[in-house]
Amino acid sequence: MYSDIKKEFPIFHNNPWLIYLDSAATLQKPQHVIDRVSDFLSKDYANIHRGWYSLSERSEELYWQARKKVAQFINAEDDEVIFTSNSTDSVNVLVWSLIRSNTIKEWDVILLSTLEHHANLLPRQMLAEQTWAILERIDIWDDGKLDVERCKKMIHEKTKIVALTLCSNVTGMLWLDEIKKLVDHKHVKIKHKKIPSSESEVWSLKSEVSFPYIVVDASQAIVHKRVDVKKLGVDVCFFTWHKLWAHTWIGVLRWKKELLKSLTPGRVGWGAIEKVTRESSTYLWSPDTFEPGTPNLVWAVSLLGALEYLEWVGSWSIDAAYSKLEEIEWPLISYCLKEFWELEKQWKIYLLWSKDESNRIGLFSFVTKEIWWLSLWSFGQTFATKDICIRCGAQCAHIFHEGISWESWASTKTGNIWQSCRISLWAYNEMSDLEKFFEELKEIL
Numbered sequence: 499m500y501s502d503i504k505k506e507f508p509i510f511h512n513n514p515w516l517i518y519l520d521s522a523a524t525l526q527k528p529q530h531v532i533d534r535v536s537d538f539l540s541k542d543y544a545n546i547h548r549g550w551y552s553l554s555e556r557s558e559e560l561y562w563q564a565r566k567k568v569a570q571f572i573n574a575e576d577d578e579v580i581f582t583s584n585s586t587d588s589v590n591v592l593v594w595s596l597i598r599s600n601t602i603k604e605w606d607v608i609l610l611s612t613l614e615h616h617a618n619l620l621p622r623q624m625l626a627e628q629t630w631a632i633l634e635r636i637d638i639w640d641d642g643k644l645d646v647e648r649c650k651k652m653i654h655e656k657t658k659i660v661a662l663t664l665c666s667n668v669t670g671m672l673w674l675d676e677i678k679k680l681v682d683h684k685h686v687k688i689k690h691k692k693i694p695s696s697e698s699e700v701w702s703l704k705s706e707v708s709f710p711y712i713v714v715d716a717s718q719a720i721v722h723k724r725v726d727v728k729k730l731g732v733d734v735c736f737f738t739w740h741k742l743w744a745h746t747w748i749g750v751l752r753w754k755k756e757l758l759k760s761l762t763p764g765r766v767g768w769g770a771i772e773k774v775t776r777e778s779s780t781y782l783w784s785p786d787t788f789e790p791g792t793p794n795l796v797w798a799v800s801l802l803g804a805l806e807y808l809e810w811v812g813s814w815s816i817d818a819a820y821s822k823l824e825e826i827e828w829p830l831i832s833y834c835l836k837e838f839w840e841l842e843k844q845w846k847i848y849l850l851w852s853k854d855e856s857n858r859i860g861l862f863s864f865v866t867k868e869i870w871w872l873s874l875w876s877f878g879q880t881f882a883t884k885d886i887c888i889r890c891g892a893q894c895a896h897i898f899h900e901g902i903s904w905e906s907w908a909s910t911k912t913g914n915i916w917q918s919c920r921i922s923l924w925a926y927n928e929m930s931d932l933e934k935f936f937e938e939l940k941e942i943l
């Protein structure tokens with residue numbers, strides 16, 4: 499018998515032996531999302547913007563409903579929510595807008611951590627190349643923690659962007675508190691150089707926009723924690739919907755309205771224009787101006803379905819849904835940590851990094867010398883033969899893997915770690931999935 503959550507996901511009915519431990523790469527889809535998309539395509543689908551007929555109006559209405567629902571979900575304004583293709587695309591949209599707006603200049607500094615996913619790194623390398631800005635890195639040492647005091651010291655008047663993840667896709671550690679501290683530091687110290695006297699003053703400082711823009715990657719965090727962009731006070735936040743029950747190829751870029759006013763769109767096309775003349779054109783206001791061409795209507799409806807599904811989980815409260823999901827995941831996380839502890843003692847298998855139960859999600863990357871003996875590929879394959887889906891590689895975080903040295907935590911081998919294996923869970927996983935995974939791991943060791 500499947501749990502109430504698991505039985506909503508047809509992939510498990512169609513693959514009864516599946517042990518899916520790769521939810522951080524993409525989450526499986528509940529029946530409601532699949533039905534919502536199929537309903538839309540069979541009943542309400544047409545292109546939007548100036549279709550003067552009911553079908554087009556219904557389609558446009560659903561597209562806007564999706565945007566409004568996302569805005570409520572993250573506590574943003576409707577017109578601050580830009581639909582993109584995914585997290586990677588969101589950063590590219592931001593970067594091209596910054597380039598076209600001439601916001602970043604020669605010798606300006608873009609600060610980011612060594613733990614960032616390539617989605618949050620590569621477009622910034624391009625930004626630096628295009629503008630002659632400098633990339634500076636906050637090193638993440640062998641405990642996976644973000645040292646807020648070091649970050650504060652690294653921020654100076656040339657720092658224009660601080661780009662950080664809210665939760666690492668390698669360590670599973672959440673940096674929500676650390677980022678809140680950085681945002682407070684920015685508004686209090688850098689801009690106003692005074693201590694706010696009340697909570698409401700902190701709030702009004704947080705709504706203003708000033709350098710450095712604090713940009714956060716919420717791709718992993720938002721799956722497990724409610725992200726309230728206003729409370730967090732960050733300038734830009736982005737995430738990708740396929741990690742949140744919806745389909746692939748739809749993402750969100752949310753930036754503060756005040757920031758929008760100073761940015762020129764990096765991409766242009768129909769749907770975004772106000773007036774076109776032979777020489778030049780004028781553009782609409784956000785969000786249309788940042789979404790040229792036919793938008794991804796189908797997957798926008800899929801994210802609408804994803805949020806309806808989440809409401810259903812929490813009996814119409816999103817906060818209750820997150821609490822319920824956390825309650826389900828908690829024993830699974832504890833069990834994994836306990837098992838990894840045992841394995842470390844017995845077999846020298848190492849978790850990257852945190853063994854803390856708090857401030858983490860159910861995502862664990864580990865390394866062992868068997869990975870080298872067997873090769874990463876056959877290590878993963880061994881699990882695959884038992885229908886256990888795990889991920890092996892550099893987890894789109896080459897710089898982080900490059901920086902980890904064996905010497906710091908194991909005497910067995912010297913040199914750098916280039917790759918790791920990762921398991922990641924969600925509330926449809928059951929204890930038996932993990933028991934089978936650890937059994938197989940022990941067998942290999």
Ligand SMILES: Cc1ncc(COP(=O)(O)O)c(C=O)c1O
Pocket residue numbers: 522523584585586587615617618663665666667715717718738
């Ligand atoms: C932390 C983080 N950021 C960004 C991404 C990129 O997401 P997408 O491939 O949907 O652009 C991922 C995907 O694994 C991720 O884990």
